[in-house]
Amino acid sequence: MHFTHEPKRTYYVFAIMISIFLGLASRYINVLPNFIVNHTGDTLWAIMVYFLFRFIFASKSHNTAFYLSFIFCFSIEFSQLYQADWINTIRSTMLGSLILGKGFLAVDLKRYSIGIVIAFMMDKWIPSLFVKVKNKQL
Template sequence: MQGNGEKKWERNRILYLILIITTMILGISSRKFGSYLPVLLRDYAGDTLWALMVFWGIGFLFSKISTGKAAIAALLFSYTIEFSQLYQAEWINVLRHTTLGGLVLGFGFLWSDLVCYTVGVLAGGLIEKGLWRFLLRPKNEAGNA
């Protein structure tokens, strides 16, 4: 990528940790205060934000990979977790009924969750690309903005 004049970009881990924590707070709040939200947000925000948090987490752990690879990894992780909900053995259901286990593993498979995960990861990719353009624009453009 550097050969065509693009700068090499590495994610700022402090920023990504802040994004992860903020997204977690928003996701948990969407569940806790869902009765105050419009139905669409109440039903789908939590899963969408969960996938967005996974995207930020991939970016945090692998700070030098491309946005596309981070998005693919986040989708694969999210989809794997969702499909794992088809497996209902007693030992994993015990894990699911703990707070952390429920937040990470979920409880039951829903096709709509796959759509939410896709939307969340795409949002993360678009936000990241926007940040990338903003943070890496040439100095003379920054003064004219």
Template sequence: MKPRFVYFILALLTIVLGIASRKIEGIPLFVGDILYAVLVYFGFRWLFLKSKILWQIGLPLLFCFLIEIQQLSTSAKLVAIRETTLWHYVLGQGFLWSDLLCYTMGIGLAYAVDQFWIKQKVS
């Protein structure tokens, strides 16, 4: 199986798991934040298949951090965008320091899966 296809499927699966984590009672909210970072990681891997480790980890982490930081903005237009269903999932709502930790954990988890499982199985 081609790596780009694997990353695409993993991204889709992560979207389903992320949405389910918000809909199923009893799953802590931070699980969705971790899965968000996993999705971003696999999305960037799909886009930049042959990137070096700094880009594999750094770009998704920077993206997640910037998304979280933009939540500090109270611009009326940005708030209105965040209130729509799709953009609420993408941009989130309300800055939390703990989300930065969740994003770091999610990207670390995705990188570990990538290095120790995907690279072993997909050539």
């Protein structure tokens, strides 16, 4: 399906907001199972990063957001190996912690990879559903 850039951006804003909401819910709702609490937040963070890149680069290919998301997410994770006082002060805030994390975990790279792949597949699959529905209505 060929969206013009503005409707496409609206879709990405909606996807970003849903992933932020679900990601925060997965971190701060205490009744969720440990598996969800431990894995979902990072996966949803990567999904949000992917859709943020799609929003910024709406006229570029899906692959652009895919690769930039990997570079960004992995860079943030590896940056956590750097533990200087100034950046740890930023990481100690809620926003700093949500964006930069606190400490390197190799498993986060797997969570990010899963999230980016899920977002990439959703991004390619969901618009094609609209085409199928529209074609059936015609």
